Amino acid sequence: MAGNIMPNRLDRAFYQYQDELEAKALEVLRSGWYVLGPEVQEFEKEFAQYTGSRYCVGLASGLDALWLAFRVLGIGSGDEVIVQANTYIASVMGITINGATPVFVEPDIFYNMDASRLEELVTERTKAILVVHLYGQAANMEEILEVCKRHRLRLVEDCAQSHGACCQGKMTGTFGEIGCFSFYPSKNLGAFGDAGAIITDDEELAKSMRIYRNYGSEKRYYNKVVGANSRLDELQAGLLRVRLRHLSRLTAERRELACRYTRELQNQRLHLPQVRPGCDSVWHQYVIRTKEREGLMQYLERQGIGTIIHYPIPPHLSEAYADLGHQRGDYPLAEEYADTVLSLPLYNGMTREEQTFVIEALNSFPG
Ligand SMILES: *Cc1c(COP(=O)(O)O)cnc(C)c1O
DSSP states (O other), X not given: OOOOBOSOOSHHHHHHTXXXXXXXXXXXXXXXXXXXXXXXXXXXXXXXHHHTOSEEEEESOHHHHHHHHHHHTTOOTTOEEEEESSSOHHHHHHHHTTTOEEEEEOBOTTSSBOXXXXXXXXXXXXXXXXXXXXXXXXXXXXXXXXXHHHHTOEEEEEOTTOTTOEETTEETXXXXXXXXXXOOTTSSSOOSSOOEEEEESOHHHHHHHHHHHXXXXXXXXXXXXXXXXXXXXXXXXXXXXXXXXXXXXXXXXXXXHHHXXXXXXXXXXOBOOOOOTTBOBOOSOEEEEOTTHHHHHHHHHHTTBOOBOSOSSOGGGSGGXXXXXXXXXXXXXXXXXXXXXXXXXXXXXXXXXXXXXXXXXXXXOOO
């Protein structure tokens, strides 16, 4: 029997709110205003309020949010930024686009940065820590904040996978100077094209970000800095506003799916994800580990169940970063995770039958 289950699918989440989304799309198309207009302004207000931060600035992507964050903080050539070794490569690009050097730290058992290893990596060049709330789970912010305070480091958060995730009741993105978000369609709060944003409590940083996103101009044709074209468009902002209204329910649905996996998966060969006490996860991914990954993927594929690896090559071993001079063995934990992690199908609108099919297949995986 073939399951025909994709690792992720976005059509279901569209149909859940089809009427509202289609009405908003038509409204924007008919409005005659398509980039940085009233929908963007409203979205910025609503997303700032949702996260509990003072300012939100809409941007064109999550990568832009990251590199512009370091740009407005004045971090660049000669500076070091500590980032976890097991992240999506965009986190690292946010650092290197500015000419700064990424210094990698090993992950903990929750796939976040291991806060206990930060101290030993701080040098006189270290300017900031980039924490990634990977797979939807908030990192150990208490300890990370302590290190930042002790060494006067800036803190930037990569929240591309953690919309709505909290640590000690406080939302990810509000711990540091700047929280960076992606609204790429597959993220928990997904647009229907590329989109991103930053949140901050600092008025100057927000102002600076608004200047940078629009060619460095505050007043039309008066350019203060060499900026970027990273404007959020009205269509994406409008559709994100619709989705944001339903984000709590969408997150609850992901939590239920994840809980059921944890409750019902029973196979000694599979290591299940754990959640740190005091922090929570919005389950961007449900990531298991197994030494028999290749065999498991093929076994599932034969039954029509698709899975994805997030991520098979850690940034320090990526061809793109060959010039950093790292080798296999430099970050053994991150490398082990890269060799063994596997993301199970989990998406809004996944049916009970689909999940039952996946669970039964996994529980009868003979190894
Ligand atoms: C998706 C993602 C990004 C980049 O976001 P884009 O909108 O694709 O540019 C950055 N960091 C992490 C952890 C991501 O998952």
